[in-house]
Amino acid sequence: MRLLADENVPLPSIFALRTAGMDVAAATEDAPGASDREVLARARREGRVLLTFDQVRRRRLPGHPLR
Known part of the structure; x- marks a missing residue:
């Protein structure tokens, strides 16, 4: 499994x-400050697969296939 943290x-x-x-690729290392x-x-x-602890992200992207 390929992850993006x-x-x-x-x-x-x-x-x-x-x-x-x-x-595991990491946004912190490769693209700090990138938007959601x-x-x-x-x-x-x-x-x-996006790995996140952001509880708000799911609500901001309703109906998105990657929930």
């Missing part, structure tokens, strides 16, 4: 997932 995912968690063999829409577009473009 949002900026609110702690770096130690990202490092632990990578150590476990997961393919930019991060979501990147996840779709790269075929990644």
